[in-house]
Amino acid sequence: MFRLKLCLEDHQIYIYIVFIFIGIFCGLFFEHTQQIFEPSISVLIAILMFGMFAQVPFLSLRNKLLNFRYIFALVLSNFLLIPVLVFLLVTVFNITSTPLLIGIYLVLLTPCIDYVIVFTKLGHGNAEYMLISTPILFVLQVILLPIYFLYF
Numbered sequence: 001m002f003r004l005k006l007c008l009e010d011h012q013i014y015i016y017i018v019f020i021f022i023g024i025f026c027g028l029f030f031e032h033t034q035q036i037f038e039p040s041i042s043v044l045i046a047i048l049m050f051g052m053f054a055q056v057p058f059l060s061l062r063n064k065l066l067n068f069r070y071i072f073a074l075v076l077s078n079f080l081l082i083p084v085l086v087f088l089l090v091t092v093f094n095i096t097s098t099p100l101l102i103g104i105y106l107v108l109l110t111p112c113i114d115y116v117i118v119f120t121k122l123g124h125g126n127a128e129y130m131l132i133s134t135p136i137l138f139v140l141q142v143i144l145l146p147i148y149f150l151y152f
Contacts, residue, residue, distance in 0.1 A: 013122055067129075074133055079144055083109060087152055101152075109148050110141040 026033040086108045095101055113134050121127040 070129060071136065074136065075140065078137060079140055083148055090152070102149075105145075105148060105152065110145055113137045113141075 026037075086105065090101065090104065095104065117127055117130045117134065120130045
């Protein structure tokens, strides 16, 4: 069982790629694929996320939460340095279209944070720190995005 888990974990990215191509093939060549699989998308994503979260030792997270240097670097980079960079990019490229600006701000100032955990685990990064980061990033994004919109 342990060998199977290691084998699946080592080849997880290839399994994802195969299933992505299967999905593309089914979507292009079978008309009713959407009606068949659409109700189960949330369940399939939940299974994918559970597989990743099951590997995180939740009991050791409390010790990592107390790593103030990491939390400080996380907040500084995501909510001070990145917004300054986004503001400079928008100013330098003189983007004035309101719908385009809203899209740019949403994508660059509030990136998706839940999939980062999965990608960090796949890249053999520290998924525990990313798991700790998720609620911090989410709450601060909700609070600061309206302020960024007003200021920018």
